[in-house]
Amino acid sequence: MTDPDPESALDARPGLQKRTVYEMGTAPVSAEVGAAVFDVEHVDVRYGGNLAVRDISLRIPKGEITALIGPSGCGKSTLLRCLNRMNDLIDGASVEGSIFYHGENIYAPEVDPAEVRRRIGMVFQKPNPFAISIYDNVAFGPRLHGLKKGLDDRVEKALRQAALWDEVKDKLNDSGLALSGGQQQRLCIARAVALEPDVILMDEPASALDPISTLAIEDLMRQLRGHFSIVIVTHNMQQAARVSDRTAFFTVDMQKGIRVGELVEYDRTETIFTNAGDERTEAYITGRFG
Amino acid sequence: MSATLSPEREHLSLRTIDPYTRRRKQRSRFVRGLLLAAMVVAVIPLFLILIEVVRRGWPAMGWEFLTQVQPSGRTPGGGYVHGIIGTFYMVGFATLISVPVGILAAIYLVEYGRGPLTGIIRFFTDVMTGVPSVFVGLFIYALLVRQIGFGAFVGGLGLSVMMLPIIVRSSEEMLRLVPEDQRAASAGLGARKWQTIMKVVLPTAAPGLTTGAMLAVARAAGETAVLLLTALGSLQVVNQFQGQPIASITLLVYRGARQPFAEGQQRAWAGALFLMVMVLLLTLSARYISSRSRR
Structure with missing residues (x-):
């Protein structure tokens, strides 16, 4: 993969805001990344004026699985929710800095958050299918956006991609809530995939599931890798090691009694797990804290 | 904590009851009895009303009562069809106004409401x-x-x-019961706020909204003071929407009960019975709907 000069690539797009682009290695945290799907630059998030995460910068590669790990309160979920502007739905949340999605700042004033969320799928911590049929769950997104042509095929394809088709093909009219927890989460993945996003954000997608279902979700993620860029938040380090290509380690910085999330290190997963550059990362990964 | 489990510690029989435990048990029994008594006291008037209304109203109840108007003077027989029709018109009209307005207002409060407003x-x-209904009647008057x-x-x-605040408050509760993760799921798929409301929030809350509306309808059907000053009452079937006083069941019961002869009073009892059965049916179907949705 070749990386075109990001600056000139950006200049070619009209209507984009000026931004600072860091050379590799000069950004506070960096990793060699080819084609990026997200460029997060100096992002601060506040909830009701209180700083929750500080100065996050990272490039998230296309077609790979990126894991965000770290102890509770380190801001990994907060950052994830910035990537599709879900934080806009929380009262008092504010985001500073820029997040470029294929070079376009999703926080630019003329960007419609609903459009961002349509392109960037999300899977939540707790499986949250709608109390409607399996079919209608998957068709929900396409119907919202008027994609009614070939809906049956679209639903089937999404369910196949989510490795759920064989289990539900004979009961598409049953309620989505009648499925087991792991199946519900795969249904939620199918629901997101049905809109053909190029990124899927997963917020601890297996933390409410049993180990078998967790493995099924991880297998699924490996299958989806390549078709989609996946960003996963997890506090299960083994999970990050098993599925991800890159890992970003966050921590909580205590300053004047205020807890602020910070990005410590971001690199290839095997590097993070075998040869971490920062002792805090190593301490966390080897279980000395967190 | 394992230190307290020293080998020399004796095992106390589970049946040993020390005075302190005995007192706790007695107190528990006493409170339980008190609560039971309070419940019985609360239910007695309800049952008395139910029995009395059925006992007195039943003889005058029948096909004639439901299809005939009230005869003049001390004549026995006849019925409250004019009141039934009047109540149907007025409650129907009130429902048409207050259900949509009330639910929309509740949506605003729950989904959009911010700040002091x-x-x-x-x-x-x-x-x-809490406004007394006679004030509402005076206001409209x-x-x-x-x-x-x-x-x-x-x-x-x-x-x-009268119905509007009941519907707003009950709908508000029901909309708040829709889990936040359902809204998030919808928003995560790129739904706009109104799409989330129409496709996720309202369908999920629908049984609860229906229940609230039905209870408000039941309340309005039994309303009297407001109608004294607005509908006034009538002795015939009125099909005119406005400009002519119209009867309602409650007004007929109110006037019938004050008539100085048994025939009129008996019709009033039958009217009360009819209204009670209607309200009971509405309440039961409201409960049925909300219990079905909980499965």
Whole structure:
């Protein structure tokens, strides 16, 4: 993969805001990344004026699985929710800095958050299918956006991609809530995939599931890798090691009694797990804290 | 903590009851008895009403009662069809106004409400729930009846003022019960707020909204004071929407009960029975709907 000069690539797009682009290695945290799907630059998030995460910068590669790990309160979920502007739905949340999605700042004033969320799928911590049929769950997104042509095929394809088709093909009219927890989460993945996003954000997608279902979700993620860029938040380090290509380690910085999330290190997963550059990362990964 | 489990510690029989435990048990029994007594006291009047209304109303109840108007003077027989029709018109009209307005207002409060305006609206909704109905009647009387006269329209309007706060408050509760993760799931798929409301929030809350509306309808059907000053009452079937006084079951019961002869009083009992059965049916179906949705 070749990386075109990001600056000139950006200049070619009209209507984009000026931004600072860091050379590799000069950004506070960096990793060699080819084609990026997200460029997060100096992002601060506040909830009701209180700083929750500080100065996050990272490039998230296309077609790979990126894991965000770290102890509770380190801001990994907060950052994830910035990537599709879900934080806009929380009262008092504010985001500073820029997040470029294929070079376009999703926080630019003329960007419609609903459009961002349509392109960037999300899977939540707790499986949250709608109390409607399996079919209608998957068709929900396409119907919202008027994609009614070939809906049956679209639903089937999404369910196949989510490795759920064989289990539900004979009961598409049953309620989505009648499925087991792991199946519900795969249904939620199918629901997101049905809109053909190029990124899927997963917020601890297996933390409410049993180990078998967790493995099924991880297998699924490996299958989806390549078709989609996946960003996963997890506090299960083994999970990050098993599925991800890159890992970003966050921590909580205590300053004047205020807890602020910070990005410590971001690199290839095997590097993070075998040869971490920062002792805090190593301490966390080897279980000395967190 | 394992230190306390020293080998020399004796095992106490589970059946040993020390005085302290005995007192706790007695107190528990006493409180339980008190609560039971309170429940019985609360239910006695309800049962007495139920029995009395059925006992006195049943003889005059029948096909004639439901299809005939009240005869004049001390004549026995006849019925309250004019009241049934009047109540149907006015409650129907009030429902048409207050259900959509009430649910929309509740959606605003739950989904869009921010800042002081929401607090003010909620406060006044609470106040309105407690406003005596005779005030509502007086208000409609002063505002409209003196200009356009008595009738089903002003009566229904008065009833809708009574129903509105009940519907707003119950709908608000129901909309709040819709889990936040359902809204997040919808937003995560790129739904706009109104799409989330129409496709996720309202369908999920629908049984609860229906229940609230039905209870408000039951309340309006039994309303009297508002109608005294707006519908006024009538002795015939009225099909005019406005400008002519119209009967309601409650008004007929009120007047019938004051008639100095047994025939009129008996019709009033039958009217009360009819109304009670209607309200009971509405309440039961409301409960049925909400219990079905919980499965």
